[in-house]
Amino acid sequence: xxxxxxxxxxxxxxxxxxxxxxxxxLLEFFLRRMELVDPTIKSLLEIYAKDSIAIPSTHNGQLSxxxxxxxxxICVKDRTTSCGSKILEHFKSPYSATAIxxxxxxxxxxxxxxxxxxxxMGSSTETSAFxxxxxxxxxxxxxxxxxxxxxxxxxxxxxPWALGSETGGSVRxxxxxxxxxxxxPTYGLVSRYGLVAYASSLDxxxxxxxxxxxxxxxxxxxxGTDARDSSTLAREKEDYTKHxxxxxxxxxxxxxxxNAINAQGMDPVVVSALQEVIRxxxxxGAKIKHVTLPSLEYSAATYFILSRAxxxxxxxxxxxxxxxxxxxxxxxLAQMYAETRHDGFGEEVKSRIMVGNYVLSSGHAGEYYDxxxxxxxxxxxxxxxxxxxxxxxxxxxxxxxxxxxGAFAQDKLQMDLQDYFTCPINIAGIPAISLPxxxxxDKLPIGxxxxxxxxxxxxxxxxxxxxxxxxxxxxxxxxxx
Amino acid sequence: MSIISSxxxxxxxxxxxxxxxxxxxxxxxxxxxxxxxxxxxxxxVQGNLYQGIIKNVNVWREDTVVPCNSExxxxxxxxxxxxxxxxxxxxxxx
Numbered sequence: 001x002x003x004x005x006x007x008x009x010x011x012x013x014x015x016x017x018x019x020x021x022x023x024x025x026l027l028e029f030f031l032r033r034m035e036l037v038d039p040t041i042k043s044l045l046e047i048y049a050k051d052s053i054a055i056p057s058t059h060n061g062q063l064s065x066x067x068x069x070x071x072x073x074i075c076v077k078d079r080t081t082s083c084g085s086k087i088l089e090h091f092k093s094p095y096s097a098t099a100i101x102x103x104x105x106x107x108x109x110x111x112x113x114x115x116x117x118x119x120x121m122g123s124s125t126e127t128s129a130f131x132x133x134x135x136x137x138x139x140x141x142x143x144x145x146x147x148x149x150x151x152x153x154x155x156x157x158x159x160p161w162a163l164g165s166e167t168g169g170s171v172r173x174x175x176x177x178x179x180x181x182x183x184x185p186t187y188g189l190v191s192r193y194g195l196v197a198y199a200s201s202l203d204x205x206x207x208x209x210x211x212x213x214x215x216x217x218x219x220x221x222x223x224g225t226d227a228r229d230s231s232t233l234a235r236e237k238e239d240y241t242k243h244x245x246x247x248x249x250x251x252x253x254x255x256x257x258x259n260a261i262n263a264q265g266m267d268p269v270v271v272s273a274l275q276e277v278i279r280x281x282x283x284x285g286a287k288i289k290h291v292t293l294p295s296l297e298y299s300a301a302t303y304f305i306l307s308r309a310x311x312x313x314x315x316x317x318x319x320x321x322x323x324x325x326x327x328x329x330x331x332x333l334a335q336m337y338a339e340t341r342h343d344g345f346g347e348e349v350k351s352r353i354m355v356g357n358y359v360l361s362s363g364h365a366g367e368y369y370d371x372x373x374x375x376x377x378x379x380x381x382x383x384x385x386x387x388x389x390x391x392x393x394x395x396x397x398x399x400x401x402x403x404x405x406g407a408f409a410q411d412k413l414q415m416d417l418q419d420y421f422t423c424p425i426n427i428a429g430i431p432a433i434s435l436p437x438x439x440x441x442d443k444l445p446i447g448x449x450x451x452x453x454x455x456x457x458x459x460x461x462x463x464x465x466x467x468x469x470x471x472x473x474x475x476x477x478x479x480x481x
Numbered sequence: 482m483s484i485i486s487s488x489x490x491x492x493x494x495x496x497x498x499x500x501x502x503x504x505x506x507x508x509x510x511x512x513x514x515x516x517x518x519x520x521x522x523x524x525x526v527q528g529n530l531y532q533g534i535i536k537n538v539n540v541w542r543e544d545t546v547v548p549c550n551s552e553x554x555x556x557x558x559x560x561x562x563x564x565x566x567x568x569x570x571x572x573x574x575x
Contacts, residue, residue, distance in 0.1 A: 341497075413515045
């Protein structure tokens with residue numbers, strides 16, 4: 001058996017099928033590894049006690065006996081779902097998210113909760129109310145965020161797969177920083193039932209794995225229409241691993257978003273890695289076409305406004321009445337609301353709620369929210385236009401490799417601009433996947449993203465897989481793990 | 482020029498039901514100002530919207546009653562009495 005820690009889901013399944021390993025042994029291996037290794041990267045908020053974990057008895061499921069972890073904003077029945085926040089520190093989910101139910105029905109199960117930016121608001125996992133997660137490639141640097149715990153745990157070989165969530169890039173950006181594969185499906189492909197809402201018109205559950213095949217496998221499991229989330233798409237379930245042949249479809253045209261690659265502030269190391277990606281695709285037989293995303297320069301601003309506006313109403317429910325933290329010193333209801341939210345939310349969350357209420361207020365909605373709604377439609381339109389002449393798009397996931405912990409403590413705007421290349425995809429509601437394409441001279445991972453038309457996940461995985469099979473980046477792991 | 486003053490921040494905080502303590506006002510105002518100044522660029526967005534690319538449809542479902550054990554929900558209440566959530570005084574007595 002290869003090193004179990006970095007084995008793929010497919011390999012682990014074969015070990016179990018061939019009885020080289022029992023499901024119980026596999027569980028014990030990962031629990032031990034988490035206990036031993038996680039203190040150096042703090043990617044987890046909770047490791048479930050062995051006796052409390054039930055391995056599903058399904059033997060022929062897609063994920064049979066393969067453990068995973070979930071970001072702390074996805075509900076697992078009777079487990080803590082803290083969202084990385086003090087306000088929900090002791091909250092126990094009364095039900096499981098639909099995505100978790102699908103996992104269990106296919107024989108998979110959850111053994112821990114991944115660290116995250118509080119309520120998924122951040123790009124570094126530094127806003128977690130509990131502890132800062134670290135990048136396994138360099139523990140003085142961030143793993144990215146907000147699903148930084150999910151990506152760091154997968155990169156460090158603590159677990160073969162992890163669920164994360166995306167609103168503006170929260171799976172793809174940490175995946176790129178940690179040298180793993182992170183996907184954001186089409187809006188509505190995966191049910192949001194049981195995913196704690198940040199900005200409902202953008203939120204989607206995404207997947208973090210070490211290979212494209214594993215990613216396609218987990219997404220195939222969790223996707224599907226759900227009566228409990230009316231925004232899910234009425235589509236038949238698909239097996240996204242079906243077309244992973246290592247080959248590109250015949251006559252594929254790839255669009256390179258030039259104004260992303262040439263954007264101001266792009267690290268030359270990332271640019272040259274992307275140019276190498278383009279050369280690899282040419283060798284694989286793709287036609288390359290250069291395109292422009294005109295709306296790129298106002299995508300981040302659009303995202304700031306829409307996400308904060310929706311957060312302001314979604315987070316109004318945390319008020320100390322029905323669950324979670326309550327400020328006990330308050331003597332009136334109004335004071336209790338205000339002081340509970342003051343004590344329970346971190347700075348970033350409070351400021352996002354306030355920005356949200358500002359851009360929605362009667363005096364300012366015209367200038368901010370209404371314009372952002374118009375911009376949202378123009379951004380979608382830009383992608384529809386680009387996909388008239390190309391089949392798939394390539395762009396950077398991030399302008400520079402993982403930054404030092406605390407680097408943007410005094411410059412919150414620069415932190416927020418980490419979403420610059422990822423958020424247009426969320427706004428357009430289309431799928432994208434980030435995968436590793438290089439290392440900097442300092443041995444920090446670089447990622448790029450493959451962006452596909454609405455519901456074209458199958459093509460997205462095929463194109464990503466062909467690149468992965470032609471390169472070695474996915475086989476590299478951080479030193480010391 | 483600043484977009485938002487500290488007085489406006491306090492007003493928005495009140496609407497948001499978030500207490501802001503004296504020592505927090507300056508940095509919060511600065512943070513909000515930075516984000517709002519950047520976000521303002523959406524006003525410059527140019528372009529004509531096509532008609533018909535957005536096809537929203539209503540999704541209906543039956544409003545069926547499903548059994549629910551209220552004890553599960555009430556178990557997490559910070560304060561409760563019988564089948565109720567308890568909150569501090571709503572109206573102050575004059």
